[in-house]
Amino acid sequence: MQLGYRSVSYDLHGNEYLALQGANDKFLALQGSVRTNKTRITRQFKSTKIFHDLAPTNILEGISIQSNDEFTTAVFAYENVGEFKSFLTVIDPHLQYSNGKKLGRAIALLHQDTLTGKQKDKAEARRNVIHNKLTAYLTTGPRFSHETPILTAIIDRIDSLRDYKLTRRYGGLRFDNVFLTHGGSVILKPSSSYGFGDAIEDLVLFECEDAGQMPCAVAGVIDGYFGGVTVPANFWVGYAIYCAIYALTRCSEHARRSQAEQKRMVAQSKRIMSDFENFTRPIPRWYRSELVKKAKSEARRLGL
Secondary structure (H helix, E strand, O other), rough: OOOOOEEEOOOOOOOOEEEOOOOOEEEEEEEHHHHHEEEEEEEEHHHHHHOOOOOOOOOOEEEEEEEEEEEEEEEEOOOOOOEHHHOOOOOOOHHHHHHHHHHHHHHHOOOOOOOHHHHHHHHHHHHHHHHHHHHHHHHHOOOOOHHHHHHHHHHHHHHHHHOOOEEEOOOOOOOHEEEEOOOOOEEOOOOOEEEEEEEEHHHHHHHHHHHOOOOOHHHHHHHHOOOOOOOOHHHHHHHHHHHHHHHHHHHHHHHHHHHHHHHHHHHHHHHHHHHHHOOEEEEHHHHHHHHHHHHHHHHHHOOO
16 A cells, blocks of 8 residues: 655654555554664553553554664554644633643543552552652752752652552653644643553643643643542642652753753743742642633633
8 A cells, every 4th residue: 555644743752753644544653763762662652552441532542563674663543633732822821721621631531540459569669769869869960059948848748749649650741742633632642651650740741841831721731630620639739749859850850961951941940949939839829820710710601
């Protein structure tokens, strides 16, 4: 069968999403270098096999995966998709909020899976990874000059990390890891960083990467995740602690890459700290803002 194709997007590792079309069939493919990305793409393909049954309208359906001397190619059932983040940047705040809710509901579906005893043990062991990352920050750095209130908050509240909800994490969730279909559904891009852990961790990157630019969309993710009911207080406490940890560990890891990245990560870490008022409050400032309140009100008025 002769295939035609068009490029859809590239991911952060340089792998390309392609829309493939033959005489009678359409597919969406993810293709990258065998030498650098075979393992990553293989895990991404496997993630769709794991999660598709939980949220079939929000996860690509894996068809096949193969490698030659140059490329590894994972093939999925076709979806006419574009970049979700690009869409969010050009719509009004209330539409950002309502579309964020779609994504929150999809994440909630992924977290509905019941874990076995061994899987729960793996989820609990995830805390050891987090503690090791904190140790690496303290011993390897680079460390941030504004770290004191963040470290104080972590030390004072680290016990609250005990399991909001143990689940199978999708991993790497932020707006640039999501597609939007032509019909308006959200599709999570295949994940190479899935695993077991606390459900909260799947929501933390939205604070780290997206809340500064699109707080209404991130508020929608959280409200959609909880189905429109009041967000539980213990979620907010755990969310704040994870955000504090990420404000040091993740930002520091990325700061090692270059001077430009270090400058960006310092600014990002400070912004996260400000969102939680030096981690003296568990609910971030943007969630309580007038902008978000107005977006919610307008979305409700329009029945979105």
